[in-house]
Amino acid sequence: MKIVVCMKQTPSKDSILRTSADGAGLDLSQTEFETNEPDSYALEEALRLKDEHSAEVVAITAGAANTTTAIRDALAKGADRGILIEDDLFAGVAEPLATATALAVAIRKESPDLVLTGLQSDDVGFGQTGVVLAELLGLPHATLIVELRTDGATLDVKRELEAGWFQRLQLPLPALLTIQSGINKPRYATLMGIKKAKKKPLDRLPLGELDAAVSPGLVVQRLYAPTKQKTGTLLTGTPAEQAAQLLTKLREAKVL
Amino acid sequence: MSVLVVAELTHAGDFHPMSWEALTAGRELAGQLGLPLSCLVIGGSLGDRSAEAAARGVTQVAAVEHALLSAYTADGFCSALTQALGQIAPQYVVFPHTYQVRDYGPKLATAVGRAFLSDCTSIRFDGAEPIFVKQVFQGKLSADFTLAGDAPRLFSVQSGAFAADAERPDSPAPIHALAIELDEAAIRVHPTEPYREAAGTADLSSAERIVSIGRGIKDPENIALAQRLADALGAELAASRPICDSGWLPLDRQVGSSGQTVKPKLYLALGISGAIQHLVGMKGSEVIAAINTDASAPIFEVADYGVVGDLFEVVPELLKQLEQS
Numbered sequence: 001m002k003i004v005v006c007m008k009q010t011p012s013k014d015s016i017l018r019t020s021a022d023g024a025g026l027d028l029s030q031t032e033f034e035t036n037e038p039d040s041y042a043l044e045e046a047l048r049l050k051d052e053h054s055a056e057v058v059a060i061t062a063g064a065a066n067t068t069t070a071i072r073d074a075l076a077k078g079a080d081r082g083i084l085i086e087d088d089l090f091a092g093v094a095e096p097l098a099t100a101t102a103l104a105v106a107i108r109k110e111s112p113d114l115v116l117t118g119l120q121s122d123d124v125g126f127g128q129t130g131v132v133l134a135e136l137l138g139l140p141h142a143t144l145i146v147e148l149r150t151d152g153a154t155l156d157v158k159r160e161l162e163a164g165w166f167q168r169l170q171l172p173l174p175a176l177l178t179i180q181s182g183i184n185k186p187r188y189a190t191l192m193g194i195k196k197a198k199k200k201p202l203d204r205l206p207l208g209e210l211d212a213a214v215s216p217g218l219v220v221q222r223l224y225a226p227t228k229q230k231t232g233t234l235l236t237g238t239p240a241e242q243a244a245q246l247l248t249k250l251r252e253a254k255v256l
Numbered sequence: 257m258s259v260l261v262v263a264e265l266t267h268a269g270d271f272h273p274m275s276w277e278a279l280t281a282g283r284e285l286a287g288q289l290g291l292p293l294s295c296l297v298i299g300g301s302l303g304d305r306s307a308e309a310a311a312r313g314v315t316q317v318a319a320v321e322h323a324l325l326s327a328y329t330a331d332g333f334c335s336a337l338t339q340a341l342g343q344i345a346p347q348y349v350v351f352p353h354t355y356q357v358r359d360y361g362p363k364l365a366t367a368v369g370r371a372f373l374s375d376c377t378s379i380r381f382d383g384a385e386p387i388f389v390k391q392v393f394q395g396k397l398s399a400d401f402t403l404a405g406d407a408p409r410l411f412s413v414q415s416g417a418f419a420a421d422a423e424r425p426d427s428p429a430p431i432h433a434l435a436i437e438l439d440e441a442a443i444r445v446h447p448t449e450p451y452r453e454a455a456g457t458a459d460l461s462s463a464e465r466i467v468s469i470g471r472g473i474k475d476p477e478n479i480a481l482a483q484r485l486a487d488a489l490g491a492e493l494a495a496s497r498p499i500c501d502s503g504w505l506p507l508d509r510q511v512g513s514s515g516q517t518v519k520p521k522l523y524l525a526l527g528i529s530g531a532i533q534h535l536v537g538m539k540g541s542e543v544i545a546a547i548n549t550d551a552s553a554p555i556f557e558v559a560d561y562g563v564v565g566d567l568f569e570v571v572p573e574l575l576k577q578l579e580q581s
């Protein structure tokens with residue numbers, strides 16, 4: 001079984017984001033990156049299947065030049081190979097269709113049995129790349145997957161619905177799934193894994209060499225700090241003063 | 257040319273309430289652009305739903321009904337909606353950003369050769385050009401988008417971003433049943449009946465007070481501190497998703513779009529950032545208080561009382577003062 005996992009690196013949780021001079025992009029020169037958290041659940045699911053069914057796991061990313069954080073992480077945790085599609089188009093707010101088209105060109109050559117993605121990225125968060133990719137590859141798909149079983153020919157998955165509801169689905173392989181958090185506990189990379197990762201193959205594909213151009217559909221006009229609509233009261237002072245005020249307010253509101 | 261709103265039916269056959277929020281967004285857009293507003297209803301057997309949609313102040317209802325749409329599948333819905341969009345030829349198509357739309361919206365857009373702007377929170381106008389606002393980078397930034405390319409232009413709206421549109425039963429709109437063809441063999445995913453997990457013991461919906469913990473609690477050992485506060489306040493303990501994902505608290509204590517919706521008299525959030533999927537589950541609470549070290553955390557936008565501070569300093573103080581009183 002061959003599994004392709006689509007991964008992305010996103011600015012680390014506590015990073016401060018600066019917009020670029022033209023206001024329509026980001027200045028990421030000072031930013032630290034980490035693996036997009038939802039993708040780490042997708043990777044773990046692939047590695048779990050590898051442990052059970054002896055699969056080959058290929059991690060792929062579409063990113064700016066040298067965006068190897070997520071791929072190196074994947075290789076260190078146990079993925080067999082990495083593919084990096086490089087272009088500065090992916091440095092800012094890339095459209096899902098542009099990203100998925102690039103991924104599709106590279107993934108088609110791999111003819112995988114299963115493609116996994118996170119359910120969305122913690123940066124722009126369109127939550128679309130996986131589903132668009134499935135359509136481009138002509139694969140059946142299912143999203144928000146919280147349990148995955150396979151006999152090698154079909155998938156039996158549990159999909160999260162709203163408000164505490166679930167549903168089981170069966171679909172034939174090859175297929176694409178977007179993975180929801182909580183499906184597993186992502187492993188940590190071991191020192192041995194990190195060492196081994198350095199010797200694993202990492203293919204770099206310049207976007208310009210792929211037939212993956214798309215005409216723009218979503219155009220960013222401006223990125224800016226959101227206007228906050230704070231209506232409540234902020235309680236200030238020492239922790240003891242804050243606690244005292246909070247209790248007073250809650251008693252006044254008759255909720256204690 | 258029209259603005260078309262795609263209403264969603266739940267698996268129980270009722271309208272998803274977010275359908276009417278999408279209708280409000282559609283009405284704003286249609287008003288600004290001087291276009292008629294219409295509504296599409298899709299499902300296996302629509303019953304009275306088409307007539308109910310017709311009583312929502314639209315100029316037309318498109319009814320897409322087919323036995324193969326009884327259970328939702330992305331393949332079935334995309335095929336049906338591709339045909340419907342071809343017949344209606346709308347200028348804009350508005351979707352509620354439900355889990356179902358997450359599942360088929362991007363596929364439909366790709367199938368009809370268009371982009372899809374997901375999860376918008378508002379629409380502004382720059383002359384005749386609508387500007388769609390979306391939160392990005394976990395709410396740290398907002399982005400203004402325009403949609404390029406030909407009609408139809410597709411977008412979805414975030415839960416709670418637009419107020420639900422009212423019923424307008426006075427002059428019901430005409431209903432057009434669209435003829436569509438579906439091929440059973442082309443539906444590759446086979447769904448089974450939706451179900452709930454065996455109900456746990458926690459019934460948060462009737463709790464008067466809730467103390468809810470998020471990732472800021474840092475370690476399962478610290479949950480005892482929050483539990484002590486909950487006990488002192490006569491409150492139930494609840495949590496954000498990552499706490500339940502990690503197994504630190506059972507799933508039936510998760511508040512949010514995938515978990516429970518709660519409306520207690522008091523909701524006290526400890527170390528919860530306030531992601532939209534969490535907010536939809538608790539913003540109806542009577543009084544919301546939040547303790548968070550990050551003054552820019554979105555939870556403070558819904559909190560009546562905000563404490564910018566370390567929960568490990570403030571909660572022990574709360575316990576001490578509650579004991580003294």
Ligand SMILES: Cc1cc2nc3c(=O)[nH]c(=O)nc-3n(C[C@H](O)[C@H](O)[C@H](O)COP(=O)(O)OP(=O)(O)OC[C@H]3O[C@@H](n4cnc5c(N)ncnc54)[C@H](O)[C@@H]3O)c2cc1C
Nearest residue numbers: 470471472496497512513514515527529533548549550567
């Ligand atoms: C389809 C989908 C469904 C989802 N469903 C749900 C759902 O049902 N429920 C849900 O909750 N989420 C849900 N999520 C996840 C949601 O998007 C957020 O990721 C999640 O709510 C974040 O949880 P959190 O606030 O605990 O963690 P974080 O976002 O990591 O926030 C932790 C907060 O703790 C604060 N903090 C840290 N240390 C301290 C301290 N010492 N004192 C005080 N504050 C501190 C930080 O400033 C931060 O604001 C869903 C997501 C998706 C995409």
